[in-house]
Amino acid sequence: MNKKELVVSAIKNGTVIDHIPADKLFQVIKALKLNDCTEEILMGNNLSSYKLGKKGIIKCKDKFFEKNEINKIALITLHATLITIRDYEIVEKIKIEIPDAIEGMVKCFNPKCITNNESVMQKFAVIDKEDLKLQCHYCQKITKKETLTFL
């Protein structure tokens, strides 16, 4: 294990989100609702990164994210890496990817959409992953990066 990974895995159990572009760190924190998290969280930003120039990193002790939460990060940045740590060892390292479908985490931008007026789970098909475009399952309107809001 190289030195860099040792730094990253300095929590016993939990998750490390690495390679977050520095300007996206606070968005990731907000999307994952880490401000409500009661476990120990370590964060760093503007750390030097070979890949990104400057990066952010989040270490969440005893927290393992669900698929839906991981998907949220993917909508903010595709650069991040999710590392699962158990007993100081890296047990899994995954590159974040945008899924084909998204449920219940993003608001449809269309104010006349039924999902913004009745209690119903938002559902989207991801019709463009490069230039993020989410098509609402209900109103069929397309929510783009500029109109994206997390629930």
Place this chain on the structure above:
Amino acid sequence: MKNKHLVSISDFSKEEYIKILDSAEDFEKQPVQDIATGKVVATLFFEPSTRTRLSFESAANRMGAKVIGFSDASSSSTSKGESLADTIKTVCCYADLIVMRHPLEGAARLAGEVSSVPIINAGDGANQHPTQCMLDLYSIRKTQNTLDNLHIALVGDLKYGRTVHSLVEAMCNFNATFHLISPESLKLPGAVKMHIKEKGLNYYQYTEIQEAIDKVDILYMTRVQRERFLDIQDYERVKNAYILEQSMLKNSKPNLKVLHPLPRVNEINTNVDNTRQAYYFQQAQNGVYVRQALIAAILGLK
């Protein structure tokens, strides 16, 4: 098609459309067919649309079905704060089929997900109105004897006009050539043009009706609404460019028919009404046959 919802035009395949159109033809020959006796059709109109509601109710009545429902949200329990899902689940206990119109987009899709009986979408906001599209197809086939290889002109508000979007999408299945006539600011959206491009079909864009009128088999008129313009001067400049007059039809193809989803305001001069090209009132009449065919197919009666 039995028990299938019709929420969006893409819910039915090309083959299924054709079946509906064939069946509608049968209803045109014989509109009174007592095949739905004992069935109950609910028409839930969360926003008023007298024309569409009457067309559905007429269709159901001519087949012997009973109709229950409401014609605007103030007479439904929605006004007491009931959720759409609860209203639908309740009406399912009383009806075999629900026809609904709702001001919010996606409402019919949601209704379909909670309903135990089939839903026909009679319009959900600016989103979908599939039965209008099917009666347009019926009218086109009826007047041209085919749906294939036609030249179709769409005139007016092509940006927001939901009937235009659905019709373009549907006609893409039939190798149509599209002539798109609109003010600069109300051109057909890219998302709709995508369907044309995906099928490798041709389309032409114009700003004046006269440029395309003599080339086409169908002239589909829609209204250019003042509210769609950010700048009222832009509206004043173009408002008269999208009005059809009898004199404009003089060099048109002999098979040309003028369609309009109705209601019209002034975009077709009444002097067109008595020409052989005018077909819009017949088009509305066709709506009843198409809705009869749909109700029959979805209830599994035909």
